[in-house]
Amino acid sequence: MERNNLYLLTLSGLMALSTVSMAALGQQDLDVYVSLFVISYFATSAIFSPRRRTFDFLGAGLFVVFSIIVALRVIAILGV
Amino acid sequence: MQGNYQSAGAILLGFGAVLSIVSYSLLQNIPLTALGLGSVIVGIASLMLPPNPIPxxxxxxxxxxxxxxxxxxxxxxxxxxxxxxxxxxxxxxxxxxxxxxxxxxxxxxxxxxxxxxxxxxxxxxxxxxxxxxxxxxxxxxxxxxxxxxxxxxxxxxxxxxxxxxxxxxxxxxxxxxxxxxxxxxxxxxxxxxxxxxxxxxxxxxxxxxxxxxxxxxxxxxxxxxxxxxxxxxxxxxxxxxxxxxxxxx
Known part of the structure; x- marks a missing residue:
């Protein structure tokens, strides 16, 4: 199978699995879902290294979102 | 699928965007919202792949x-x-x-x-x-x-x-x-x-x-x-x- 197809299938599979398993666990926090999506995206990209037409804007955007989520969690833990 | 990364990506992006907005604002269902966001991510990832790559x-x-x-x-x-x-x-x-x-x-x-x-x-x-x-x-x-x-x-x-x-x-x-x-x-x-x-x-x-x-x-x-x-x-x-x-x- 072509590597790009495998990349998309793996990414879709991991995201579907994350969503179904978190929904089954009754998770109602969107941050958790998004964090798992970000990890799935970077893991899949690292494994398959797909060729892209442009700079990885999606990766950059997801990284920023993930950083914000982590920062908010840290702030909540520190109670600032 | 090989020559259709862009069309598949656009469909997933559109579907995901509508699903996440409707699920979050109207249905207030977090798992469905997450499913929509997942579709958006896969759609954009697909759009970023080069069109018609030589096999x-x-x-x-x-x-x-x-x-x-x-x-x-x-x-x-x-x-x-x-x-x-x-x-x-x-x-x-x-x-x-x-x-x-x-x-x-x-x-x-x-x-x-x-x-x-x-x-x-x-x-x-x-x-x-x-x-x-x-x-x-x-x-x-x-x-x-x-x-x-x-x-x-x-x-x-x-x-x-x-x-x-x-x-x-x-x-x-x-x-x-x-x-x-x-x-x-x-x-x-x-x-x-x-x-x-x-x-x-x-x-x-x-x-x-x-x-x-x-x-x-x-x-x-x-x-x-x-x-x-x-x-x-x-x-x-x-x-x-x-x-x-x-x-x-």
Whole structure:
């Protein structure tokens, strides 16, 4: 199978699995879902290294979102 | 699906955006919102893939056909020597192979400019100059030529041609030790394999000649199934991709 197809299938599979398993666990926090999506995206990209037409804007955007989520969690833990 | 990454991506993006907005604002259902966001991510990832990429199997077939043609030329001339990969001229790497068996290291270290014609002389030996398979591949990866040798070899052999599964490389002075794993195509071409090395090794040598701008010879090649341990040696000063006006006779 072509590597790009495998990349998309793996990414879709991991995201579907994350969503179904978190929904089954009754998770109602969107941050958790998004964090798992970000990890799935970077893991899949690292494994398959797909060729892209442009700079990885999606990766950059997801990284920023993930950083914000982590920062908010840290702030909540520190109670600032 | 191959030519439809963009349309599939656009559909997933649209569907995901609508699903996540409706689920979040109207249904207030977090798992469905997450499903929509997941669709958006997969859609954008799909949109970012290049449209209509040439199937890697087709690229491999073309490279194999090129190697088969070169095999025929080498047979016709009765070539027995080993290839010396020359720095790119007009953007393309060439390889000079002596007609007689002669230590290629001796030629590589002493030969002057090798004319760009089929039959030529270098360091007192008659030989043929050919364009090795994939001599254009490194040119198409010019943008990646600023990184390390390993990065460049990986870009050419793994990412572009998908000829091998992985490449590791280590530079030790003028020697490049290259470890190739999972070669998907090693054509059974005795003359080609003797003169130019196996197909992945030949492309690796071409890529290194392009990257370094120096002469490259295959010092040793150990093929073990689909794995290859390759030792390449570079000679001469780095050339700034000189242009010649030679014609192929």
């Amino acid at each position: 890697s199997s087709l690229v491999r077939e073309m490279l194999q056909n090129s190697a088969t043609n070169i095999e025929a030329v080498l047979e016709e001339f009765g070539v027995k020597g080993k290839a010396m990969y020359l720095p790119p001229r007009e953007g393309r790497v060439t390889a000079f192979i002596t007609l007689e068996e002669r230590p290629v290291v001796e030629i590589a270290s002493s030969a002057g400019e090798v004319p760009l014609r089929v039959l030529s002389m270098a360091s007192g030996s008659r030989g043929v100059t050919i364009f090795p398979p994939g001599s254009e591949l490194p040119k198409s990866q010019e943008a990646h030529s600023e990184g390390s040798n390993e990065d460049f070899l990986r870009t050419v052999l793994v990412d572009t041609s998908e000829l091998v599964r992985s490449v590791k490389s280590n530079t030790l002075g003028d020697t490049e030790v290259v470890e190739i794993k999972g070669a998907k195509s090693i054509p059974n071409l005795p003359r080609f394999n003797h003169c130019l090395g196996s197909l992945p090794s030949s492309i690796a040598a071409s890529a290194l000649a392009y990257k370094t701008g120096r002469r490259v010879v295959i010092d040793s090649e150990d093929v073990n199934g689909t794995d290859i341990l390759l030792i390449l040696r570079t000679f001469g000063q780095s050339a700034d991709r000189p242009k010649t006006e030679g014609m192929i006779d």
